[in-house]
Amino acid sequence: MRLSDAERNEAIEALSEHVRTGRLDIDEYGTRSARVTAATKRSELAPLFEDLPEPRPSVLRARPVAPARPAAPPRRFGVGAVPIAAIVAVLLFLTVARGLWFVFLLPVVVALIFGARSR
Structure with missing residues (x-):
């Protein structure tokens, strides 16, 4: 960035503070300040301060990292397991409970139960 x-x-x-504390001499300050004045991008400042401790310009300080999104809880059943479980339930109950019409509601109930658990 510019x-x-x-x-x-x-x-x-x-840089002036580093001269006052004795980390830079006047000649080195002159060279570095000329390069700062000519710099157009933030990346051009980094080499000028890499061998110096704080204080540094705020543009060279590490930016705060955005907090990570919380991990989703693990799923016990995959999305494809619900229709398969419903089909198995229908076949099982059709063979066991012949002639009972409410048997067709069981796959819906099974799908709702397993669907609620996988969220």
């Missing part, structure tokens, strides 16, 4: 004038000024102020 640098603003305020970001360049902040970088020069950080």
Whole structure:
């Protein structure tokens, strides 16, 4: 990303602080501040501060990482297991309970129960 004038000024102020604490001499400060003034992108500032501790310009500080979304709970049954279980239930109850019409409601009940558990 491109640098603003305020970001360049902040970088020069950080270099000035390093001169005041004795980490940089005047010549090195002059060289680095000239490169800061000519910098147009944030990536051009990084090499100028990589060997220096804080203070650094805020554009070079690590950005906060967005919190990760919580993991979905594991599913016990896959989506394809519900129709298969319903078919098995229908076949089983059709062979056991002949002539009972409510047997056709059982697959719906089984699908609702297993569908609610897999969410």
